[in-house]
Amino acid sequence: DFPRGVYLPLWTFDLGGGIDYRGETIQTETDGLRQVQRVVHVRDQYPVLVNDFVIPASKKTADIITRVLPTFDLLGQAIKPYDPRYLADWPAEIYDISMSDASLEARGQIAKQYNERLHLELSHLDKLQLSSAGMIVESFKLVLLPAWITEIRFKGESHSVLINGQNGRIVS
Secondary structure (H helix, E strand, O other): OOOEEEEEEEEEEEEEEEEEEEEEEEEEEEEOOEEEEEEEEEEEEEEOOEEEEEEEOOOOOHHHHHHHHHHOOOOHHHOOOOOHHHHOOOOEOOOOOOHHHHHHHHHHHHHHHHHHHHHHHOOOOEEEEEEOOOEEEEEEEEEEEEEEEEEEEEOOEEEEEEEEOOOOOEEO
16 A cells, blocks of 8 residues: 555643642651650642643544654644645544543643652652642643554554654654
8 A cells, every 4th residue: 555644633732730739747856855756737739840741632543643653743843833735635634532631631641640750759748648630731732743654564464554744754
């Protein structure tokens, strides 16, 4: 088969705000000749700063996007602003994962990453409680990744081959 060009849809999200946390620690103080321990309650917020967190925008192509995504440059000038002329002779996979569903997924994945990090960084606190209620989606974009898709036969089996339309890198 000849490779066929297609745009693959992807949501990107910028997240901010913070993860609220609280816990307890024991402080030892010297009072004259004796040491006194007291419980100190800690309450604070850990900042969340995430730029261009990606979520596939199509259930049908999620596996393909996940495999080819690491080969794309999603920062700076590499992502071009939308121009309808780009779609003149290339088909685009239509997104079927709504922005709201994708944002919930992004928020959930980021909260999980920060929770894992905070459990390690705040391991000195007892009764640690975390809340992602202060974490917000600050902005989002629908990005169309240019790719070519084809199939090759290898050892009697058909394998999908993806070619990054940005830089020509191949993923199979």
